[in-house]
Amino acid sequence: xxxxVITLFPEFIESCAGIGVVGRAQERxxxxxxxxxxxxxxxxxxxxxxxxxFGGGPGMLMTIAPLRxxxxxxxxxxxxxxxxxxxxxxxxxxxxxxxVELARMDRVIxxxxxxxxxxxxxxxxxxxxxxxxxxxxxSGGELAAAIVxxxxxxxxxxxxxxxxxxxxxxxxxxxxxxPHYTRPxxxxxxxxxxxxxxxxxxxxxxxxxxxxxxxxxxxxPDLLTRVELDAESRTLLDEFRRDYRxxxx
Ligand code: ADE
Numbered sequence: 308x309x310x311x312v313i314t315l316f317p318e319f320i321e322s323c324a325g326i327g328v329v330g331r332a333q334e335r336x337x338x339x340x341x342x343x344x345x346x347x348x349x350x351x352x353x354x355x356x357x358x359x360x361f362g363g364g365p366g367m368l369m370t371i372a373p374l375r376x377x378x379x380x381x382x383x384x385x386x387x388x389x390x391x392x393x394x395x396x397x398x399x400x401x402x403x404x405x406x407v408e409l410a411r412m413d414r415v416i417x418x419x420x421x422x423x424x425x426x427x428x429x430x431x432x433x434x435x436x437x438x439x440x441x442x443x444x445x446s447g448g449e450l451a452a453a454i455v456x457x458x459x460x461x462x463x464x465x466x467x468x469x470x471x472x473x474x475x476x477x478x479x480x481x482x483x484x485x486p487h488y489t490r491p492x493x494x495x496x497x498x499x500x501x502x503x504x505x506x507x508x509x510x511x512x513x514x515x516x517x518x519x520x521x522x523x524x525x526x527x528p529d530l531l532t533r534v535e536l537d538a539e540s541r542t543l544l545d546e547f548r549r550d551y552r553x554x555x556x
Contacts, residue, residue: 308412308463309339310456311381311389313374314419315356316449317342323453328467329460337463340456341384345369348376357422366423374418374429381416389414391435394448394455395424398437401455403478405438409455410462417455419448481534483527485518516540521547 312320324333324340332338346354350372357367382389390412399405409415418425418434430437440451460466467473477484488499502514520543523530536544 332466345373345377348373369425394451398439406458417452421447485515517543520544
């Protein structure tokens with residue numbers, strides 16, 4: 308997969324995409340992250356890429372021409388059609404479902420805004436989709452783009468060392484993840500739940516499922532309304548609720 312990022316801060320994206328799982332995915336040839344700076348397409352001596360908003364108001368906007376030229380250049384890099392995504396708080400909320408959808412594509416172009424954003428005509432005509440990473444405002448789209456790249460990059464086949472770990476992710480089944488423990492078994496901070504030491508894999512799977520359901524119920528009940536629970540899961544969740552209420556009393 309190839310991800311192009313149109314950004315005034317290419318070094319930031321390159322350093323984020325060069326480390327950890329995503330860096331390794333690039334080294335393994337599973338993913339290519341390529342940056343393009345709209346400033347390279349500015350035509351004046353000051354390399355201007357921004358303009359005042361018509362109608363007044365604070366701040367500056369990114370102008371059309373350098374973004375259009377950058378997009379044209381990036382598109383030319385391959386014949387593969389690419390989805391153009393603009394990162395902004397006005398976008399649809401990024402979810403794991405959307406991440407999985409994007410991870411399956413051959414090409415994505417991420418457009419990062421700075422200043423107060425970009426001229427609306429860019430969004431209307433050159434952008435396919437707008438995505439937000441949450442209900443807060445960042446000073447630019449780069450951090451959001453880095454998040455999208457990380458989430459997509461780790462899902463590329465062969466990026467994670469343990470093939471199971473993407474399947475076990477939080478949200479992978481629409482639920483939060485269960486708790487995890489490592490050495491030591493006993494510590495001032497507490498004990499590892501006995502079932503995890505039992506070697507009984509069916510019991511361990513059941514316990515993990517119950518914890519994942521219970522945590523989702525406690526912390527993100529909104530997620531539970533969106534998943535279809537099978538009979539076993541409903542039983543496990545009932546058990547969790549009963550245990551929880553008993554512990555409360
Ligand atoms: N740019 C600025 N804020 C953002 C947000 N919340 N999500 C995506 N891009 C952004």
